Amino acid sequence: MSNKENFFKGIIKENPLFVSLLGMCPSLAVTTSLENAIGMTLGVFFVLVLSNFIISLIMSNKKLAELVKPVRIPVYIVVIATLVTIVEMVMHAYLPSLFFSLGVFIPLIVVNCIILGRAEAFASENKPVDSVIDGVGMALGYGLAIMLISIFREFLGKGTLTVWGDFQINLTFIFDFLKIEPIAMFVQPVGAFLTFGLILAAITAIANNHKNKLAKKVANNG
Amino acid sequence: MEGVTKMNKGLISGLVLLALGIVCGLLLSVVNYFTAPKIKEVEDAIKYEALAEFYTLADYDLSEVEGTGDFGTIFILKAKGTETIEALVYTVSAQGYSGANQKIQMLIAVNADLSVEGYKVVSHAESTGFGADIVNNDFGVSEIDDLSGFDSVAGVTETSNGIKTCFNLVGQRIAADLGGGLSE
Numbered sequence: 001m002s003n004k005e006n007f008f009k010g011i012i013k014e015n016p017l018f019v020s021l022l023g024m025c026p027s028l029a030v031t032t033s034l035e036n037a038i039g040m041t042l043g044v045f046f047v048l049v050l051s052n053f054i055i056s057l058i059m060s061n062k063k064l065a066e067l068v069k070p071v072r073i074p075v076y077i078v079v080i081a082t083l084v085t086i087v088e089m090v091m092h093a094y095l096p097s098l099f100f101s102l103g104v105f106i107p108l109i110v111v112n113c114i115i116l117g118r119a120e121a122f123a124s125e126n127k128p129v130d131s132v133i134d135g136v137g138m139a140l141g142y143g144l145a146i147m148l149i150s151i152f153r154e155f156l157g158k159g160t161l162t163v164w165g166d167f168q169i170n171l172t173f174i175f176d177f178l179k180i181e182p183i184a185m186f187v188q189p190v191g192a193f194l195t196f197g198l199i200l201a202a203i204t205a206i207a208n209n210h211k212n213k214l215a216k217k218v219a220n221n222g
Numbered sequence: 223m224e225g226v227t228k229m230n231k232g233l234i235s236g237l238v239l240l241a242l243g244i245v246c247g248l249l250l251s252v253v254n255y256f257t258a259p260k261i262k263e264v265e266d267a268i269k270y271e272a273l274a275e276f277y278t279l280a281d282y283d284l285s286e287v288e289g290t291g292d293f294g295t296i297f298i299l300k301a302k303g304t305e306t307i308e309a310l311v312y313t314v315s316a317q318g319y320s321g322a323n324q325k326i327q328m329l330i331a332v333n334a335d336l337s338v339e340g341y342k343v344v345s346h347a348e349s350t351g352f353g354a355d356i357v358n359n360d361f362g363v364s365e366i367d368d369l370s371g372f373d374s375v376a377g378v379t380e381t382s383n384g385i386k387t388c389f390n391l392v393g394q395r396i397a398a399d400l401g402g403g404l405s406e
Contacts, residue, residue, distance in 0.1 A: 016322045064238075075242060082246035086253050092259035096268075100345065 010137030017145035041143030067154035157186030318384030
């Protein structure tokens, strides 16, 4: 697999959220605003890229890998938990509003199955550089997915898009023009499931359409 | 012989895990060394900001004592130049939805006549989405010795119970504190 394929598979073909359906719980919970999604993306990016790199570094050393193999899952957890704790401490110190907004979902990154999954499925069997590329692709894929969900939810639920801190795009004029109120349900849990379901349905429809077109092309050529 | 080799391998794997744990612990202590003062600064800023929301601080002699157990800093507001306690502001914590390690921390300001001047959630790690509700909610408490009108946050029972516990903890000790139970 080329570096380009390795990078892009996490964004489209093997998108952790929309294709593999991994890490859904925190994803649906934090997508009440775009700022939360961006903050969560940064946290997951840091943890995923570094955990992939460190685990790959450990497992690519044959002697060390042999010793670590029987206790590899606790080793992964120790590495991931350390990185998550660093994210938590730095966020608490320098981004307190985001820290309080993300709440319990920052420490829960430790048990995010995307991170543990990539460590076991990819980083433990590939070189450090490839693992970093995989981590960057997967983290970006995850980030883009939760940002897409949060854009829909925040816009439909509040009529705004909070990008970062006080930088907020006010789109309530659209609702004023339509003479309706923002639909608060979209920032509630039910809105998360609804938005996720609708986006997933749209993506599946586009993918199926693309597959059908390819199949037709092959049939016509054949 | 094979058993001994297997045992040695297991022991070495355990030692590798232990060594990794020590390295990670050291790394975290370095990060903590740099972030802990900043975190304290952030939390103090929130507390003083909240204090200023409750009272005009220039009108009082402000002192503080460190509480024990569930209590953090207790701010004592005395009338200028006197020993009369006008109000006490408690930093108090209780367990909410996020468990014992990440308690809800509140500031509760109580006047000498036991009326509640104000309250604020200064830190919590409760579920996202409800965060704003917790921080800004009006819990309907006006007297610290009467929580009958306590208004919970809908759908967040554990969190609401944690907040009610904070009020209860203050209610249990305020009379003794106003009677001279606090030493600076």
